[in-house]
Amino acid sequence: MAKTTIRVFLFLLLTVLTQVGGLAYLLTLGVARTLRLKGRIARLCLFLVLYVGTAYAATVIAPHFGRVPLSCFAKPADHLVVRSPIYCALNRNYVTPDMLRMAEALAEHMDVRFPGTVTLALDANFPFIDGFPLLPHLSHADGRKLDLAFYYRDGTGRFLNGVTRSPIGYFAFEQPSPADEQPCAGRNDWLTTRWDLAWLQPFFPSYGIEPERMREAVSWLSKTGVVEYGVEKVFLEPHLTNSLGLAAPAVRFQGCRAARHDDHIHVQIQ
Ligand SMILES: [Zn+2]
Incomplete structure (x- = not known):
């Protein structure tokens, strides 16, 4: 037994x-x-x-069955790279062909605008079955969702290519200042995947967001991405949307029960 x-x-x-x-x-x-x-x-x-x-x-x-893997074996010329081999080892790197085209176009654009820039992919979807969630992301269940890493710079302002604060690209949160918009402040939901992981934060290097590339990427997603690649939603915490000046109909707040989006960008297409 x-x-x-x-x-x-x-x-x-x-x-x-x-x-x-x-x-x-x-x-x-x-x-x-x-x-x-x-x-x-x-x-x-x-x-x-x-x-x-x-x-x-x-x-x-x-x-x-409609899903293709993001390549796990990056060549030096690739502009779109999966952040950690763990995503591939766990089969978490599958997207629809349309999502792959969108992600490659974004990475290509970023390289044209800022030569040599690598765009990092994080969790995507599993290879099979619509409705099978990629925990803890409940919505990554149909191939149309992909998380992208933030672009970072070091204390001297130097861009850190292909680097994230956290080794897997998640959970190193940008903390809002008290004056920032904080729609979830004071809530105490127990049924939530909005984890703050305060104990983990001191372990991450104190890199800052590289604002030029972040602005370029998110505004490409909310303009060209929407018009040419069917981008439907881009999730980002309001304090970053505001401080980076990225407000657009496609750039949304995900709600207080979903994961924080001040450590990565969530993109979904139609
Ligand atoms: Zn996501």
Whole structure:
């Protein structure tokens, strides 16, 4: 009984974290039984082999179901790069072909405007099944959502290309000053993914947002992105929208129950 409970738990955990990982786990159980593999290390190695195989198969099969992977192997000439290999290892790098075109066009534009600039992609979507959320992002469930990293500069004002404050691009929040618009101040929602993670903040370097590139990227999204690529919404916290002067119909506040958007940009297309 305990064994079955652990197996169900592992299947669910791997499915929630990587979508196809649960399937790789079931395959592992079947193959291990057939081959009479007993040792834990041998089973773990078998799982890793089957997981890599399943993840690779997803890159080939998912395009037939409308999602393509953002490339995980950046070449020096690439302007759009996935921030961390962890996103690819967990199959969190899939988007619709239209979203891929939009993201590549944005990265291309940024490189033309600021030569050499790399635009960093964060969480996208899983390879399969509309409605299957990429936790903790409930809305990243249909290939039409993509998070992008902020552009940063160091204390001397030098642009930090391909660098983010947090190693994965999330959770290093820009704190609003007391005078800024703070629509969620004073609320105490328990059912929320708006985490402040105050304990984590001192671990991040104190880079600032590089305002020129941030303005260029968000205003491209809210103008060219909307008109030519079907950009529907760009989520950013109001204090950044205001301080960077980025107000536009597409640039919205996501509400107080969704994650903070002063550590990354969320983009969704129609
Ligand atoms: Zn998002």
